[in-house]
Amino acid sequence: MDYKIHFAPLQGYTDAVYREAHSRIFGGVENYYTPFVRLEKEGFRNKELRDIAPEHNQDVPVIPQLIAATPDEFRRIAAFFQEKGYRQADINMGCPFPMQARLHRGAGILPYKEEAVALLDTIREFPEISFSLKLRLGWEQPDESLALLPFINSLPLAHVTLHPRIGLQQYKGTVDMDGFSRFYEACTLPLFYNGDLSSLEDIHSITDRFPSLKGVMLGRGLLSHPWLAAEYANGKTLSATEKQTRLAGFHRLLAEQYSLRLEGGDHQILAKLKTLWDYLLPDAEKRLRKKVIKSSNLTVYYSAVKELLS
Ligand SMILES: Cc1cc2nc3c(=O)[nH]c(=O)nc-3n(C[C@H](O)[C@H](O)[C@H](O)COP(=O)(O)O)c2cc1C
Numbered sequence: 001m002d003y004k005i006h007f008a009p010l011q012g013y014t015d016a017v018y019r020e021a022h023s024r025i026f027g028g029v030e031n032y033y034t035p036f037v038r039l040e041k042e043g044f045r046n047k048e049l050r051d052i053a054p055e056h057n058q059d060v061p062v063i064p065q066l067i068a069a070t071p072d073e074f075r076r077i078a079a080f081f082q083e084k085g086y087r088q089a090d091i092n093m094g095c096p097f098p099m100q101a102r103l104h105r106g107a108g109i110l111p112y113k114e115e116a117v118a119l120l121d122t123i124r125e126f127p128e129i130s131f132s133l134k135l136r137l138g139w140e141q142p143d144e145s146l147a148l149l150p151f152i153n154s155l156p157l158a159h160v161t162l163h164p165r166i167g168l169q170q171y172k173g174t175v176d177m178d179g180f181s182r183f184y185e186a187c188t189l190p191l192f193y194n195g196d197l198s199s200l201e202d203i204h205s206i207t208d209r210f211p212s213l214k215g216v217m218l219g220r221g222l223l224s225h226p227w228l229a230a231e232y233a234n235g236k237t238l239s240a241t242e243k244q245t246r247l248a249g250f251h252r253l254l255a256e257q258y259s260l261r262l263e264g265g266d267h268q269i270l271a272k273l274k275t276l277w278d279y280l281l282p283d284a285e286k287r288l289r290k291k292v293i294k295s296s297n298l299t300v301y302y303s304a305v306k307e308l309l310s
Pocket residue numbers: 008009010011012034035036065092094095134163171194195196197217218219220221
């Protein structure tokens with residue numbers, strides 16, 4: 001069975017520059033997702049407009065993601081994606097950020113079945129777009145998603161991705177594999193598992209346990225080990241030297257592209273590059289990682305990265 005790997009959307013990390021560099025240097029990913037696009041009172045935010053602009057997403061299989069509380073918000077964002085030429089879109093019903101959840105967006109809509117049904121039903125107004133859905137087990141209770149599942153099954157969704165935590169957990173505690181199993185048994189749509197996978201063994205243990213999956217979505221595990229999807233897709237591990245070479249190329253490309261696109265000067269470029277290390281190479285030598293994270297200007301930063309990657 002040929003399981004697919006999707007790269008999870010991670011606000012603040014998997015922007016257009018990152019997605020393109022990852023796809024060029026590592027690959028192994030069937031689909032990338034944009035971090036969620038939302039509507040503010042003032043309309044769309046510039047950062048999001050830039051991130052989904054078609055000219056910044058060429059040659060990468062990207063699915064834009066929307067987060068909305070009402071059919072009206074949904075329509076406006078979906079119409080915007082369509083206008084930009086997208087024919088696929090992902091619906092976020094998993095975000096646990098309280099700022100979004102209290103507006104009944106993301107996982108915050110899951111306890112309100114009628115609202116969730118009305119939101120999802122809006123996909124029928126966009127027959128040209130192939131929608132997918134990403135959700136959690138619930139906001140407060142893990143059976144909120146199960147209550148919605150008969151309706152979800154009736155929709156023409158390309159696939160569903162389930163992260164088996166509840167919203168109140170944020171990213172803490174453990175994933176609820178029994179909860180995932182109940183959803184898996186009753187879901188008739190192509191299903192992806194998402195949550196806490198960071199090695200080939202982790203991926204295999206999920207596909208062994210849930211063989212009917214379409215694939216898995218990797219988030220923080222892929223930010224930490226960017227070669228993981230390629231190793232899985234190609235069925236062979238990369239040597240230490242190969243990883244080192246690709247990482248150096250990946251970092252060079254990111255630095256080059258952020259330098260071109262960020263307008264706030266060296267300070268902003270440095271801050272952006274440093275965020276890579278929130279997750280990247282958690283097992284690297286502590287002293288060298290610290291040097292990278294603590295560097296106070298770009299010259300010091302580049303020399304610290306060179307030392308770490310050599
Ligand atoms: C910093 C951060 C930002 C995230 N942003 C989004 C987002 O924009 N849309 C979304 O659906 N999920 C978002 N997520 C959730 C991830 O896509 C994913 O579901 C979660 O990290 C669990 O998968 P993982 O354990 O493989 O990382 C975010 C998670 C984190 C930690």
